[in-house]
Amino acid sequence: MSTARLDAKVPGGPIADKWDRHKFEMKLVNPANKRKYTIIVVGTGLAGGSAAASLGELGYNVLNFCIQDSPRRAHSIAAQGGINAAKNYQNDGDSVYRLFYDTIKGGDFRAREANVYRLAEASVSIIDQCVAQGVPFAREYGGLLANRSFGGAQVSRTFYARGQTGQQLLLGAYSALERQIAAGSVTMQARTEMLDLIVQDGRAVGIVVRDLVSGKVESHFGDAVVLATGGYGNVFYLSTNAKGSNVTATWRAYKRGAAFGNPCYTQIHPTCIPVSGDYQSKLTLMSESLRNDGRVWVPKAGGDKRRPQDIPESERDYYLERKYPSFGNLSPRDIASRAAKEACDEGRGVGETGLGVYLDFADAIKRLGEAKIRERYGNLFDMYERITGENPYRLPMRIFPAVHYTMGGLWVDYNLMSTVPGLFVLGEANFSDHGANRLGASALMQGLADGYFVIPYTIGNYLAQVKPGSWAAGAAEARAAESGAVGRIDRLLGINGTRTVDSFHRELGRIMWNDCGMARKAEGLRNAIARIPELRDEFWRSVRVLGRGESFNQSLEKAGRVADFLEFGELMCRDALHREESCGGHFRVEHQTPDGEARRNDEQFCYVAAWEYRGEAAEPALHREPLHFENIKLATRSYK
C-alpha cells in the first residue's frame, strides 16, 4: 500500500494565500482556443449546472447530461434551509477564517485544510453571484439580506429563501445554464444516463450513455469529463434523496480507476419525518433550520405513552439542551442524530413505533406568535401536515434521523481532479470538503463553489496541457465500454427471475441500515460484507426486469442502479470496518468515551482512505492521504 498515487497538489504558502497564488500559477487557455475544447459535464445540480453554465460562458464547448426530464429537477432542488457564507453582514464575529474553522471542526478533523479554506473564501462570491441572478433571498425591511443560524455555528451566517433555498439557488444556476444552451455553448441532453467512463491512454476522454427514452446506448467524447452526479445515500434504500439519485456514475468511474474516498462517511440527518409503513419509498427531511425555534425532547420515563400535551414540563427531557448546553438544539447533525437514537434505544421514543422524538414549537409560538413562525417555516409546517395528517402548530412534530448526505465520494486533488487524469468530480460526488460530517447549509455552498469558482480555473490548467480532440472514438477501449454497457442491459433483461428490483434494493437497505448505519460494530460490518455478495448473486440469478432495452423502461433503469449499489455497499462496509475509530457520522460502537461520545484516533486514522479497484475477484487496495492540520489544532470536538 503506497501513498504515491495520491498527490493532493496543495499549493505552498500560508493558507490564506494558497488559492490566489495557485490561480496565478495555473496555465490559461487562450480565449480563441477555448471553443476547440469539449467538456463533458454529467449532472445538472448545483455543482453540475453551475459548472456547465460557467464553462459555457468562458467559451468552452460543453456537453451536459442529466437523468431527469429537465436540468431544473436535480435533487439540489430539495435542499431547504440555507447556504452559509462568511459575509459577516450581522457584525457578529464571522470571517472566512471562522467559517473555515467551523467546517474543519464540524467535519471532525477529517477534511483537507486547503480545500476547506478555499470553500470559505468562495462562499462570499457565491452570495453575490446568486443575488445578481435574481435569487430572492430573505431580506430585512431595510432591503438588505437576512440571515439565520444553523447547527455547528455560533454566528448567524446562513442565507435562505424561505424553506426552499436549494430550489432558488438551483433555478439560478439553471437559468444561467439555459442562457448558455440558447447561446449554443452548452448542448443539453436530458433523460440520459451515464453508464460508463471511457479512459484512453490513462486519460478520461468520454462517457457511455443510455438515452432513457429511446433506450439507445451511445458514446460521447470530450477533452475532459466532469462528474457532478451527487451522493449515494440511496444505498440505504430509504433516505431523503430523490428516487433517482444513485451511485452508478461514480461507481463506474471507480471501476475505471478513480479512487473512492471515505465511502463510509454518511450523514444521518436528525430531523426527518419517521417511517410509517413498509411500503415507504423515501423519507422526508424537515429542515435543520427548524431547530432555531423548535425544542427537541422525549419523556423522562421510558414507555410513557401519554399524549405530548399531557406530559408536564417536569417530566420532559430536553436532552440536547441538557447534554450540550452551549449549542443546545443547534448541535451538529451527527451528534443530534445519535442522541435521538440513544433516547429511542432507552425506550423513550415517541409515536406508534417508538422511533421518534418531539420537535416542539410551543415555546416559540408563545414567544413570537404563530404568524412569525408561519412566516419562517410555513411551507415546512404545511408539508409536515400533508404527510402525517397532524397540525404542528398545535402538536409537536415527531422526527427521527434518516440518511441524508454522503460526505464520501470520488477522491480528488486540490484541483478537483480524480486519480484518473481528465476526470474532475464536483459537489456531493467528491469526498473533499466536509470530512466525516457536513454542517448544515454547507452542501449548497460546496456545490456552487466547485461549479462557479473552482472548476472554471482548474480545468483550464489541465486543458492547457492537452491537445484538443485527442481521442480515438473507434479505439478498442471506447468500443469495449459501449459493448460492455449493452451486454449488461441484455443480461439484466435476460434473467427473467422471480423477484422485483425494489425487493432487492429494500433488502440491501436493511442490511446497510442495521450494520452500517448510525452505530457500527465490527461484527455487524463483517456480517454485511458476507451477506451483500450473496444478495448480489441472488440478484443476478433471480431479478425480474420486464420490457425491452430499446425503450423507455424505468425498471431497467432501476435495475442497473441497484446492481451498482449491490457492489458499492460492500466497499462502504469495508471502509467502515477498517476505520477503527469514531469520527463525525462514522460511529463505531467499540470506540466511544464513557459518556457515549465519539472517540477519534488521530494517531492511526488521521487520513483520507482512498480505495482503488483491482478487479472483480480481488479486494480493493487502500491508499492513504495523510491529513496535516497546520492551522487548526487537532482537538476533541466538543459542543458542550
Place this chain on the structure above:
Amino acid sequence: MSDKARDMRITLRVWRQAGPGAPGRFETYQAERVSPDMSFLEMIDVVNEDLIGRGQEPIAFDHDCREGICGMCSMVIDGVPHGPHRGTTTCQLHMRSFADGDTVTVEPFRARGFPVVRDLAVDRSALDRIIQAGGFIGVATGNAPDANAMPVPKEASDRAMDAAQCIGCGACVAACPNASAMLFTAAKVTHLGLLPQGQPERYRRVLGMVTQMDLEGFGGCTNFGECQEACPKEIGVWTIARLNADYLKGTVTARDDARAGGEAG
C-alpha cells in the same frame, strides 16, 4: 406500522400508452391493502410490484424527489392535475384523501405542448425552451457586485419569491382549457421583473418568452383561472396580469432586435 384494519381497496383506471405515436387506452387495476398513510405514488409502486409479479409491464410515471419540489410528477387524478388538494403535488397526496372502495382515474398531463413519452410520463422540454428564450438575468459568473450593494424592498423580494416558487411541473398547462403555459411563463416574468436586477432585460424577456410559448404550441390565455387552482405552489393569476402589462409595454417600446425571441444576448 400499517394498521390492517384501516387498509383500503381502490380501483384504478390508468392510461396506458406504449409511446408518443401509439394509441392509448384505460386499463383497470385493483390496489389492495392500501394504507391511508401511503402517498399516491407509493400506492402506484405497490400496484407496479404486483404487475411485475404477474409478468406485466409496470405503469411508467415520472417522479423523483417525492417531496413536492422537483416538479417531476405529473398525473391527472380524477380530472384534476395533481389530484384533489390545493397546493399539493401528486407525490404529497396521501391515500387518506380517498375512501375504501373508491374508483380513481389516472391520466397523463394532456396538452399539445406535452407529448406523451409513455403511459403517464410526458415530455415537458417545451418549458425549458421558454426559459431559454429569456427567463434569466444575463450575468456571467464573476461579474456580480456585493450582494448588499443594491437593497431590494422586502415586499418586492417577498412577492418575487411568491412567483419564483414555480416548480415547472406544468399542472397549469394541463388544467387550462386552452393548454396555455401562461402561468408558468408569467411566474418567471414576474419573479425577475419585480427585482431591480431583472430590470435591464425586463421587456425583451417577456417578448422572447411569450413568442416561444406560442411557437411551442401552447394556447393563449382567456382568463379561465384554472391554472391557479391547479398550481401546487398556489401561484396566482396576478402574475399573468403583470405579464400582460409588461408585454403591452414591451411591444410598444421594444427595439426590433428584442422582438426576435429565443436569442440570448
